Amino acid sequence: MKRILLGSLLAAASLNAFATAPGGPGCGWGNMLFEGQRGLPSHLVASITNGTSGNATFGMTSGTNGCDTSGALAYHGKSMIVLSSIMNELSEDMARGEGEALTTYAVVLGVPAEDRAHFAAVTSQHFNDIFSSADVTAEQVHAATLAVMKQDAVLAKYADQA
Amino acid sequence: MSIRLLPLLLSLLGIAVQAAPQPDAATLQRLADDPYWISLGHYERQTFGGWRSYVDDADFFLADDGERSPLAELAATIEGLHAAPELAGAHPQCRFPSRTRWLRQQLVLDDLPVVECAEFDTWYADIDPHTTVLVFPDAYLNSPSSMFGHTLLRIDSAATEGSGTALLSYALNFGAMIEGMDNSILYAWKGLAGGYPGQFALLPYREKISEYSSLENRDLWEYQLDLTPEETGRMIEHVWELRQIRFDYFFFDENCSYRLLELLEIARPGLRLIEQFPLTAIPADTVRAVKDAGLVQDINYRPSREKELLARAAPLQPAEVSWARALAADTGLLEDAAFQALPAERQALIQETAYRLLRYQAAGQERDAGNAARSFRMLQAINQNPPPRLEITTPTLPEDGHESRTWQLALGSQDHRAFAEYGLRMAYHDLNDNLAGFPLGAQIELGKLRLRQYEGNHWQLEELGLVSIRSLTPRNQLLQPWSWQVQTGLERVAGKDGRQRLVGHLNGGAGFTWHLSEDVLGYALATLRVEHHRDFAATLSPAAGFDSGLLWRNRAGNLLLEAQADYFHNGEVRRSLGLTQQLELGRNLGLRLTAQREFSHWSAPQNEVMVQLRWYHY
Numbered sequence: 001m002k003r004i005l006l007g008s009l010l011a012a013a014s015l016n017a018f019a020t021a022p023g024g025p026g027c028g029w030g031n032m033l034f035e036g037q038r039g040l041p042s043h044l045v046a047s048i049t050n051g052t053s054g055n056a057t058f059g060m061t062s063g064t065n066g067c068d069t070s071g072a073l074a075y076h077g078k079s080m081i082v083l084s085s086i087m088n089e090l091s092e093d094m095a096r097g098e099g100e101a102l103t104t105y106a107v108v109l110g111v112p113a114e115d116r117a118h119f120a121a122v123t124s125q126h127f128n129d130i131f132s133s134a135d136v137t138a139e140q141v142h143a144a145t146l147a148v149m150k151q152d153a154v155l156a157k158y159a160d161q162a
Numbered sequence: 163m164s165i166r167l168l169p170l171l172l173s174l175l176g177i178a179v180q181a182a183p184q185p186d187a188a189t190l191q192r193l194a195d196d197p198y199w200i201s202l203g204h205y206e207r208q209t210f211g212g213w214r215s216y217v218d219d220a221d222f223f224l225a226d227d228g229e230r231s232p233l234a235e236l237a238a239t240i241e242g243l244h245a246a247p248e249l250a251g252a253h254p255q256c257r258f259p260s261r262t263r264w265l266r267q268q269l270v271l272d273d274l275p276v277v278e279c280a281e282f283d284t285w286y287a288d289i290d291p292h293t294t295v296l297v298f299p300d301a302y303l304n305s306p307s308s309m310f311g312h313t314l315l316r317i318d319s320a321a322t323e324g325s326g327t328a329l330l331s332y333a334l335n336f337g338a339m340i341e342g343m344d345n346s347i348l349y350a351w352k353g354l355a356g357g358y359p360g361q362f363a364l365l366p367y368r369e370k371i372s373e374y375s376s377l378e379n380r381d382l383w384e385y386q387l388d389l390t391p392e393e394t395g396r397m398i399e400h401v402w403e404l405r406q407i408r409f410d411y412f413f414f415d416e417n418c419s420y421r422l423l424e425l426l427e428i429a430r431p432g433l434r435l436i437e438q439f440p441l442t443a444i445p446a447d448t449v450r451a452v453k454d455a456g457l458v459q460d461i462n463y464r465p466s467r468e469k470e471l472l473a474r475a476a477p478l479q480p481a482e483v484s485w486a487r488a489l490a491a492d493t494g495l496l497e498d499a500a501f502q503a504l505p506a507e508r509q510a511l512i513q514e515t516a517y518r519l520l521r522y523q524a525a526g527q528e529r530d531a532g533n534a535a536r537s538f539r540m541l542q543a544i545n546q547n548p549p550p551r552l553e554i555t556t557p558t559l560p561e562d563g564h565e566s567r568t569w570q571l572a573l574g575s576q577d578h579r580a581f582a583e584y585g586l587r588m589a590y591h592d593l594n595d596n597l598a599g600f601p602l603g604a605q606i607e608l609g610k611l612r613l614r615q616y617e618g619n620h621w622q623l624e625e626l627g628l629v630s631i632r633s634l635t636p637r638n639q640l641l642q643p644w645s646w647q648v649q650t651g652l653e654r655v656a657g658k659d660g661r662q663r664l665v666g667h668l669n670g671g672a673g674f675t676w677h678l679s680e681d682v683l684g685y686a687l688a689t690l691r692v693e694h695h696r697d698f699a700a701t702l703s704p705a706a707g708f709d710s711g712l713l714w715r716n717r718a719g720n721l722l723l724e725a726q727a728d729y730f731h732n733g734e735v736r737r738s739l740g741l742t743q744q745l746e747l748g749r750n751l752g753l754r755l756t757a758q759r760e761f762s763h764w765s766a767p768q769n770e771v772m773v774q775l776r777w778y779h780y
Contacts, residue, residue, distance in 0.1 A: 058285075058364045058405050085368055086329060088521070095545040104329040113324060127545040134531075134538035 079108040084138035091131050097124035109145070111158050122152050184240060185269055193268060194233035198431050201424060202261055202400065204409075205232055218359060219408040224254060240265060247275040256282050260400035260428070282402055289332055289364070290319035291398040294389045294429070296422070296458075297333070298449050299374045300381040300560055302466075303601040304635045304643050308380060310590065310606075311445035311560065312337075313419045316367050316384065317398065320391070328384070333367040334401060336360055336421040338411040360411030360421070362404050371464070376525045379468040383560060385449065386460040389429050397429035419448035426452070433457075442566075444589065446599075447780075450561040463556040467525070468641075471518040473554045474511065475640055482512050483639045489516035490523070493539040510549035516540050519640060563599020564750050564778035566590055570612070574756075574772030583624065583772070585612040593632060593713055594720045594744040596752050596778070602715055603634035603645075603675060603683050610651070623664060627651035634675040634685045634713065645675040645685055647709070656736065656762035658697040666694040671709050678712070686710040691728050697764075698732055705730040719744035719752065737761040750778040 083090070086101045093099025097120055106116045123130060123145065130144040149159035184190070193199055205213040215222070215229045223229055225238035239261050242254030255262045256279035265271060295316040302308045315334040322331055338358035374380045389397070411417065420443040423435040436443075438451050452458060465473070475483055485504075489495050489512065501509065517540035524533045570585030588609030591600050610627035632647040650668040657663030673687030691705040711724035720743075727737040740758040747753055754774040761767050 058362075082330065085366065089329075089368075091541055092517075092544075095541045096548045096551075098551070100327045100329060103325060104327040107321070107325050107327060107330065124545065128542065131538070131541070134535045 080138060080142060082108045083142055087138060087141070090141075094120075094123050094127050094130065097121060105145075109149075109158060111155065115154055115158070118152075118154050119149075122155060123148060184237065189269075190233060190237060193265075194236045196268075198264060198428075199232055199236060201427050201431075202264065202403075203228075203232055203235055204424060216409055217407060218410050222403070222407045240269070243271065243274055245275070247277045250278060251281050253277045253279070255279065258403050260396065260403055263396070263399065285402065286398065289317060289398055290321075291317050291394045292320040292391045293318040293323065294387045294394045294397065294426075295328075295331075296385040296387055296449065296452055297370070298383040298385070298445060298560060299378070300383060301601060301604065302378055302380045303604050304633050305378070308378070311449075313422050313445045313448060314370065315422060315425070317394065329366075329368045329371075331367040332364050333370040334422075334425075335363050335365070335370065336409075336418045337363070339408070358411050359408040360417075361406065361408055362401060362421070364401065374466070375464065376467045376521075379466045381466050381469060381557075382464040383449075384462040384464060385452070385458045386462070387426075387452070387457045388459045389426075389457070393429040397425050400425065400428050417443055417445075419443045419445045423448055423451070426457070442588075444566045446560050446563065447566055450565075453561060461559065463554075465554045467518070467522060469554065470552060471515070471522050471640065472638075474518055474549075474552055475515045478511060478515060480639065482508060483515070485512045486515035486519060487640070489513065489540070490519045490536065493536045493543075496539070496543055506547060507549075510544070510547045513540055513543045513547065514549045515640075517544060522641075558598045560599050562749070564591070564596045564752075565780060567778065567780050568595075569777045569779055570774055571777075572754075572772050572774035574770060574774075576616075576770040577768050579616055581614045581616045583612055583614045583774070585610070585774075587611070587627075592630070593634075593722050594742050594754060595776070596744070596746045596749070597715060597720060598749070602720075603632075603636065603685075603713060605630065605632035605647075607631075622654070622662075623652070625651065625653045627653070634683055636675045636677045636683055638677065644672055645687060646670070646672045647687060647689075655693075655695070656760065656764050656768070657695070658764055660765035663696055665696075668692050673710075681715040683713040684711075685713070689726075689728070693730075698730075698734075700732065703730055703732055703734075705734075705736075719746040734763050735761075744776075752776040752778075 083105065086104060089099070089101035090105055093102035102120050102123070103116060106119045109119075111119045126148045129148055130141055132140070132144065146159045149155040185193075200213070204216040206216055208214055213230060213232055217223075217229070220229075223235055223238075224242050225231065225234040228235035228238065239254060239258065242258075243262060243265060245253055247253065250256065255274070255277045259279070259282060262274075266274065295318060297314050297316050299308070299312050299314075301311065314336075316328060316331050317334060318328065318331045322328065337360060339361050340358060371382065374382055409421065420436060420439065423439070423443070427433045427435055433455060435448075435451055435455060439448065475486065478486065482504075485495075485501065489501075493516075495501055496513075501512075504512070517537060520533055520537045520540065524530065524537070527533075566589050568585075568587040570583070570587070572583040572585070574581055574583065586609075587607060590606050590608065592605045592607055593603070607627060607630040610625060610630070612624040612626075614622045614624045616622065627649070628651045630647075630649040630651070634645045635643045637643060648670045652664050652666050654662045655665050669689055669691035671687035671689035673685065675683050675685040678684045687709045689707045689709050691707065693703050693705065694701060695703055705728040707726065707728040709724070709726045711722060714721040714723075722740070722742045724740045724742075725738070726740075727735070729735050738758060738760045740756065742754060742756045745753040745755070752775075754772075754776055756770070756772045756774065758770045759767055760770070
């Protein structure tokens with residue numbers, strides 16, 4: 001219940017924060033998750049300065065590159081922050097059924113080590129339910145994942161506490 | 163700004179409230195001279211005595227002359243630790259947890275006021291430091307400046323070790339602070355020359371992976387260090403002290419690697435790392451230093467997205483690669499009968515190649531709905547028919563490559579005149595140098611000096627190269643990058659009366675390179691040159707030309723066969739044909755054989771042969 005409330009809070013926030021909140025279109029699947037440019041000059045600058053632009057970020061408030069994380073984000077919001085920043089990698093891993101991003105997702109959802117392989121198999125089987133379209137948002141993926149977990153005997157208990 | 167005045171004002175009040183017992187002068191001096199205090203303040207010994215901190219920020223110091231006086235800063239810090247606890251977050255105990263811990267231990271300060279440092283505590287708990295990993299983004303062939311590499315740290319929590327995922331860790335990065343997102347060469351120049359301040363940033367490691375792996379196509383090497391959780395924690399406490407603090411940033415010496423080595427010395431007192439780098443700190447060299455100090459426990463290789471794309475496509479036949487490209491352009495072809503007729507395993511490989519190609523094309527661009535839709539369709543196809551896991555052989559470790567500076571000794575003959583040649587190249591690697599740890603076809607040279615002593619004790623400056631960069635990136639069925647080069651400096655060319663003149667030059671070229679076979683690159687570039695030649699009428703003389711050749715990686719070393727021509731506007735035509743073979747004698751030793759024939763309108767063709775010993779050292 002708390003999860004859903006938090007999720008809707010974030011979704012509501014996203015309507016105001018122009019296209020950058022977790023769940024907003026700019027932060028959805030398939031997006032290039034960071035501002036950057038390609039081409040030789042940017043490579044040159046990047047490798048000489050190795051730097052950051054603007055005020056150097058310093059820890060948990062340094063959101064998810066383009067995905068705004070301002071607003072009331074309790075510690076529980078961490079899974080959403082993590083999810084929105086690894087959406088692309090997660091979708092790939094889930095399609096294949098293994099990978100670092102998929103493991104990370106299991107970790108932030110609170111799935112313990114012994115059940116992570118099962119989590120990977122189940123989510124991969126239900127890939128189309130979780131990543132239901134090319135425009136899916138982090139919030140939708142999160143909700144769908146919990147729904148899938150609830151259907152599974154082993155994973156259901158984690159869905160409630162996540 | 164008020165952050166600075168407030169504690170000053172309040173600590174004055176603090177003095178009235180609670181007089182801080184200062185230790186005696188001898189103890190103060192001993193502590194101020196302690197190597198640990200010196201490293202906490204990032205002090206550097208000055209040439210004529212005295213100290214100066216690398217930190218270029220008044221917020222870092224409690225004493226007015228803290229930047230130049232470790233003693234004054236020590237006294238002010240001890241004073242500050244006793245300030246009224248009402249300061250809370252602005253209290254020196256909260257701003258300087260690392261100094262607090264050390265001074266509390268050294269002076270047995272049991273009577274310090276208890277201060278609540280909520281912000282620090284929350285931050286520290288979130289980082290949850292347990293393990294430190296040194297990360298080295300490797301060179302990217304089409305960006306030779308990346309050959310210098312970079313170093314950053316990854317801070318893992320206790321949970322990371324068990325989970326096997328680094329995506330929840332933090333990256334600690336020191337880099338130049340650039341204003342704006344301009345990409346002009348001016349910014350590169352400023353970075354080199356110290357025009358930017360440097361700062362530490364702490365950000366999710368997954369962002370760094372995205373940046374290096376997808377945007378810059380650089381592999382990542384992760385060296386797990388054997389720092390204990392306490393040592394990692396000590397280092398992170400000090401990192402808090404450096405939040406938003408500005409340093410000088412110089413690409414060559416006061417750079418990312420130098421700062422990270424300083425941090426490692428703070429983590430483990432007694433480590434001697436930065437003294438090995440009095441002049442320059444090239445990241446690959448600093449990785450070596452860390453390894454030699456016995457700090458590396460484990461090494462993990464993380465290939466770039468581009469490398470993964472090429473590896474996935476490697477086992478495909480040309481027809482299958484065509485399928486992959488076609489699918490990437492039109493995912494409807496998945497239903498095509500001809501595609502369905504292919505064996506399932508081949509379909510799986512082709513599908514994933516198509517997907518990776520789409521993602522590669524999308525990198526760095528604004529979100530394109532078409533690309534996203536096609537990528538998504540491919541993902542669904544992959545889900546139905548997943549390929550086997552991608553295995554990529556770990557290449558040579560970057561620190562196992564030759565060292566950065568090259569000392570050269572040669573004997574040769576130019577048109578029957580014998581000479582000895584003495585050379586020094588400050589950095590880094592050319593097309594013929596020992597290849598291990600470097601990409602084939604990449605060259606970056608800085609500060610190249612060659613002096614010749616001809617028979618009869620006639621000395622001559624043969625070359626003073628400032629910069630020479632060559633990027634010969636091969637094109638293939640999937641990716642078609644440009645090849646390019648840029649060179650500037652002084653070199654000897656034909657002059658009037660058959661003499662050799664020293665000229666200043668700037669030249670560049672662009673073109674293409676192909677893999678003629680597994681170990682052979684063929685390249686052709688069109689070039690433009692501008693020269694200042696005493697025997698030419700004009701001050702600056704332009705020329706157009708070409709540069710083409712073969713680079714063959716054979717069992718002895720690299721062989722380069724090169725043909726060059728410059729057609730000057732003023733009528734002079736210079737051509738040259740050269741053959742160079744390197745014999746790799748050891749990791750840091752090579753023997754180079756060169757034969758060259760040069761043509762010019764001003765003299766008869768000239769031949770030169772040379773045998774050169776190259777020692778890669780420091």
